[in-house]
Amino acid sequence: MNQHLPALLLALPIGGAFLAPLACSLGKKLRNIFYLTVSLLTLICAVMIFLETSAGKILVYVMGAENFALTLPSGMAFPVRIILEMDAFSGLMVLCVAIASFAGALFSVNYMDKFSGLKRFISLYFLLVLGALGMCATGDLFNFFVFVEISSIASYGLAAFWRDKPESIEASFKYMMLSQVGALLLLVAVGTLYGKYNAINIGALASMLQTGVLEKIVLAMFIAILAFKCGAFPMHAWLPDVYSEAPSGVTCLLVSVSQASFYGLMRICFTLYGTNPANVTAAWILITLGCASMFFGVMMAVIQHDVKRLMGYHSISQVGYMLLAMGVGLYTLSDAVLLAEYGFTAMKGGIFHLFNYSMFKGLLFLTAGALYYATGTRDLDKMGGLARSMPWTTVMFMIGAAAISGLPPFSGFASKWLIYESSFAIHPILPVVALLTSILTLASFVKVFQTAFLGASKISLAPVREVPVGMLCGMGLLSILILFVSFFPNIFVSGVADPSASGLIDQAGYINAVLGGVK
């Protein structure tokens, strides 16, 4: 059964989405059991894939073939079928998405309990999971586009779930408009490569890619659309709206979904373009986007009064760290000495931060959801003294806030440290921007902690109690993972970030897994 893991990983959420209407008609209890079971099975599947890929194995799965490993049927030189291909980086991404989806499901069981329309909610939730997992698992560009669309369409629906709120409709509509333009651009980019090379498989394309103007234009399109999807600075307009209006369990998952776009960007820059000269410019674009996102994201976050919106702006600034780190890695990709000197460290830092970010940002959005559930408001000015009535939420918020601000010994510190020390080699201004961002992040989370949890209790919040157990479990799962990574960062860096970064720079290995040595 192990060989079928990549297909099972996608089949489980598809089955979950299609069966949800039936399961929801069986009553509340069975619905919740179904929702959690499918999420848990997906998580187990993702963990198994992660264990296999982090040992250095590249999983290849051919959909619809007589044999799942038959990448080149009937003596063909290039793959024609839908191929799933997963290396260590894909395995890590799949794990991030699956953990976030399980935590979000645990949280949503209680959080969404009082609302109607859960039939559609659960279907869309699993479709969103499917889209994100598919983006990380697929080995060809057209299917990447299809999975991007699946996840986008599911997120339009989920962002507008509270459709009696005009803000939700606005957020969803804004995202839909921007995202559709982006999707067209992505399709044009994939189509251009297909028109020139007659292939859409990433491995096959990487083996043939030339150094022309057309390739540069296509790379620019990919960077524009995927940086938009992961919320980099000038294209971030949709992100705070969608993150703050979607139900919190979904926002926790959306964080990982935007990371799947980031994964796609890295896959295209590192695996598809590799040492292509176009990548030198691309590296500087990523570094610039990263610095701008970090700084402007956090500047906009500091002034917010809406707790989820504030966290939404922080997402922009955290994505900046990863773009900076991976930009530094990409810059050194064609020079083995520089790569060994600092480029590889930067990539490890970026990948480590990516995992940390998915965990602590998911946790912070869940705590924001818990605050909204308990108090009925997201406005920080109307909260106060909640630490007395919500002790567990307070502790978990502190863990998440310490991790995102990079306070030692929490996980954010280790990953940010790797980014500071490696980006310094390119230009000293880069770590300065990153450090400044980190300080401002701490400042804004101190503000949230002080206004929401400390201070005098407000009379209007007297009846507030701790949130139900299911929601605490969702937050607890992420908190435990953050604490584990915080106390054993060396295990994570050597066991997870290192193989992921090696997988990303091993272009030949990725190509050979599909073409089987044919070049």
Add this chain to the structure above:
Amino acid sequence: MRPMSLIVVTLNKVFAWFMILFGSLVIMNGHNTPGGGFQGGAVVATFVCFMLVAYGGKKFFTWVHTPIYSGLETFGLLAFFVFACLGFPNSFTYNFLAVPAITSTGGLIMGEVWGGWLPSCGTISLMNIAVGFEVVGALSLAVIEMYEGTHIDDAHFGGECGHDR
């Protein structure tokens, strides 16, 4: 929306049903002619539009039962998923029913034309029919929901209904 004239209603009696027949034909032959589950399903779903335009909203909603369309949609999706899963010993979505038109020795099967028959297309035609059911249900529901969303027939317009009641 008010009902339309006698001419439209009479023509509708012919063409609305014809669209179901034509759409079904497109779905059934989807595996070897242009079209398929989605295109045929979209043609069948125009039945709802015909009825709505010809008879008007009030009369139309006395006939419509949305759970039927939801049921069609769920049935189609699940059938598709089951056919995809049945390929599993080989691979997900493997066409396990197909009989190749070319024998193992490389020659065509003599005396019989296999191309285009069900054994050669295997699950493709069955999955097409499943997609057809799904699209009929989903597009009909989309038309109905969008019509309801316009509130043309509502005397008391306003008050969007959210999920929390």
